[in-house]
Amino acid sequence: xxxxxxxxxxxxxxxxxxxxxxxxxxxxxxxxxxxxxxxxxxxxxxxxxxxxxxxxxxxxxxxxxxxxxxxxxxxxxxxxxxxxxxxxxxxxxxxxxxxxxxxxxxxxxxxxxxxxxxxxxxxxxxxxxxxxx
Numbered sequence: 001x002x003x004x005x006x007x008x009x010x011x012x013x014x015x016x017x018x019x020x021x022x023x024x025x026x027x028x029x030x031x032x033x034x035x036x037x038x039x040x041x042x043x044x045x046x047x048x049x050x051x052x053x054x055x056x057x058x059x060x061x062x063x064x065x066x067x068x069x070x071x072x073x074x075x076x077x078x079x080x081x082x083x084x085x086x087x088x089x090x091x092x093x094x095x096x097x098x099x100x101x102x103x104x105x106x107x108x109x110x111x112x113x114x115x116x117x118x119x120x121x122x123x124x125x126x127x128x129x130x131x132x133x
Contacts, residue, residue: 002128006094008046015087015107016043017100018132023122028100030109032090037075040092044073048131054080056125066120070094070130081119081130083112 004022011017011033020027035042054069055062070079076092084095086108096116097109109115 002123002126004051004128004130006130006132008043008133012102013087013105013107017102017107017109020096022128023118025098025118027096027098027115027118028109030084030087030090030095030097030107032087032092038092039076042092044070044076044079044092044094044132046132047074048129049073050127051081051130052127053125066125067116068119068123068128081116083116085109085112 004020006018006020006029008016008018014033016031016033018029020029031043032041037045049070051068051070054067055065064080064082067080067082073079080093081096082093084090089095095109095112098111098115101108
C-alpha cells in the first residue's frame with residue numbers, strides 16, 4: 001500500500017501549510033489552523049490515517065468526486081483530501097496544491113486542480129496510508 005507523508009511547516013493567518021511527499025512530485029497542503037479539533041474549522045490531529053477513495057463510483061452524486069477520505073480521525077468524520085486554494089475552501093479538510101503562497105495576510109496554495117489530478121493519476125481509486133507530522 002502506498003505511503004504518503006504530510007509534514008506541516010507552519011501556521012499563519014489562520015492556516016496551516018505543509019508539504020505532501022510520496023508522489024512523483026512534492027505537493028503543498030493547506031488546512032485550517034489548530035482549533036482544538038473542532039469539526040469544519042480545525043486541522044486534524046497529527047497521526048497515521050488510512051485514506052480510502054471517495055466519490056469514485058459511477059452515478060454517485062457527491063460534492064467532491066474522485067478524492068480520498070481519511071478514516072478514524074479522532075472526534076471527526078468526513079475528512080477529505082480535495083481541491084481548494086484558501087482556508088475558505090477547506091471545511092476542516094486537507095487541500096493539495098502545486099504551489100504555495102504565504103503573505104502577511106493570507107496563506108494559500110495554487111493549482112489545486114492540477115495537484116488532485118496528479119494524485120488521481122498516481123493513486124487512482126486506491127487506498128493509501130497518510131502520516132501527518
